[in-house]
Amino acid sequence: MFYGAEVTFIPWPVPEPLLPASVSPALADAAHAAVTAYRTARRLHTRPQLAEEVAMGADGTPTMFVDSLVEDAIAESAQSNRVNLLSEEAGFIDNGSSTTLVVDPLDGSSNAASGVPLSCFSGVLARDSIAVEAMTVWLDTGRVWWARVGQSTSYRTSGRTTLDGAAVSLLRPKRNNGDSWQRVASRAGRLRILGTTCLETALVAEGSVDAFADPGSDTLRIVDLAAALVLVPAAGGAVIDANGRPLDFDPDLTRRWSGIAAATSALADQVAEAILG
The missing domain is CATH 3.40.190.80 (D-Maltodextrin-Binding Protein; domain 2)
Known part of the structure; x- marks a missing residue:
């Protein structure tokens, strides 16, 4: 199929994330919900529709339509897993739990709405305001970064100590x-x-x-x-x-x-x- 200038859907598929087996179920389910909602949004809506500002978020910045679609799916996931949610657009949602998902449902919203393949779901599982584990999912590739507090990880920074030339x-x-x-x-x-x-x-x-x-x-x-x-x-x-x-x-x-x-x-x-x- 030829995608000409008049076509404003985003044609490239959104892959399933490559989640580690040890990710906590609530965090894994939120990530899958975000990916599924983002995939559906790109299939059903045009770039201008995804970029439309539909509300003012709890953080005091405008909420794009694509943000709301992804966050709504994550909110449903949090409720079904009986965990609280702290999210960019909705703010704090109390589901009566000592565990809270702290998420950026769609980081890089403008990129996502435009079809620039640089956007993420990112979330932290916190118990009594103490972080337990974290995960970031690169939505356009399925690539995942995950770590649990107190456990070793295969990630290593560059070790650089100086700004000049960095x-x-x-x-x-x-x-x-x-x-x-x-x-x-x-x-x-x-x-x-x-x-x-x-x-x-x-x-x-x-x-x-x-x-x-x-x-x-x-x-x-x-x-x-x-x-x-x-x-x-x-x-x-x-x-x-x-x-x-x-x-x-x-x-x-x-x-x-x-x-x-x-x-x-x-x-x-x-x-x-x-x-x-």
Whole structure:
């Protein structure tokens, strides 16, 4: 079939995620729900439909139609598994459990709606506000990063300790952080802007990228950073806020951080110093 310029569906299939056998059932079910909903959304809706803003999320940013479709499926999964949900659009949903799924249902929403193959489901299973395990699923490939707190993992960061010459992913520059963005970018040896924090921090965990940062714009919420807080330290790296604020699982999604995920604590500190000037 020829897909001309007038066709606005996204033709490429969404594969099943390659989940490890030891993933907790509630987290695995949420991931499958996200993948299925995303696959169905791409099959049934056009790019403009997926990108339509349909509500204002609990985090204070607009909710795209594709976000709502994926999050609704995850919410049903959480309810059926009798766990609470903390999610980007809906906020906190209390299902009467001591266990909460902290999720970014569709990280990289603009990419997903446009057909750019850089978007993720990302989730953390937390018990009494303490993270137990985390998983990020690259939706367009089925690739999965997973770790459980206290268990060894095969992921290893690059081990880099210096910013000069490093491979760095950044959020796009914004009006309030142009100088700090340039300070980091000018010292990096290779720079990427992928538009999906969860994927970029997973790449730090596996050593493909030395560091990821929001260089001072205070854009990131806990759902953006939750999986990184498990995956990156398990691989030998560090996750911090550029301003030294604690990163905790607060259900208040209006809280923001300038998060940094780096191969080592030394590199994280150097990135923070560059941001602060």
